[in-house]
Amino acid sequence: MDVKKIAKRGEEIYARRYKENFERNYRGKYMVIDITTEDYSIASTPEEATQEAHKKNPKGVFYLIRIGYSGVYRMRTHLTSADY
């Protein structure tokens, strides 16, 4: 599946099912959403959340979020070709 479609679907699931509660209680934690089941894994690191998600469903399609942030990391030096 296209990376942008995974992200869009992940954001849609997050906003609809988890955002309100999780941004109050888990801000700064890392969450992986399986967009095939809408199940999630939360951990203190992206590595732990990713490993947990893959363990739960090896055939899943996963989207990583840092709860309360627009991106998991910043990459200030990077722009996409669309920006030029």
Place this chain on the structure above:
Amino acid sequence: MRIIKSFKGKDIPIFPITLCASPPNSFGKKIVDAGVDTGFGGFVSVSKQVAKNMGLNASDSMRLTLGNRKPHAFLYCLGRAEFGAKMKTGTVIISDSDEVLIGMKFLRQFELHLIVDPISEVAILTDEDPPIQAPDPLS
């Protein structure tokens, strides 16, 4: 450990690191030259070509906040990096850039201090005692 590198003619300091997939695959370990990018908060970013050469199977997705402050989706997978005698697992982002980059999370995970002299174009990565002490917040 204290590694000193000249980066004459380059924009950013470059150090060799060893990378492989996590869990390791038949492609094994590769030594790559990685630029230290303090504007990147993550662990490692590689080009699509490097990912292909290492057999990295990146199928998961995350958004990064770019220089224009907008989020942009990237594929990622877990990978293992070696630097000095240490090995750490972290997220490897597949970027559309040609460069391999290591970010602030890489430095934190390996407990490395980065010292850059842009005048003489020399950089040091060291895990020895902090050469710079944080100032007293009250002073």
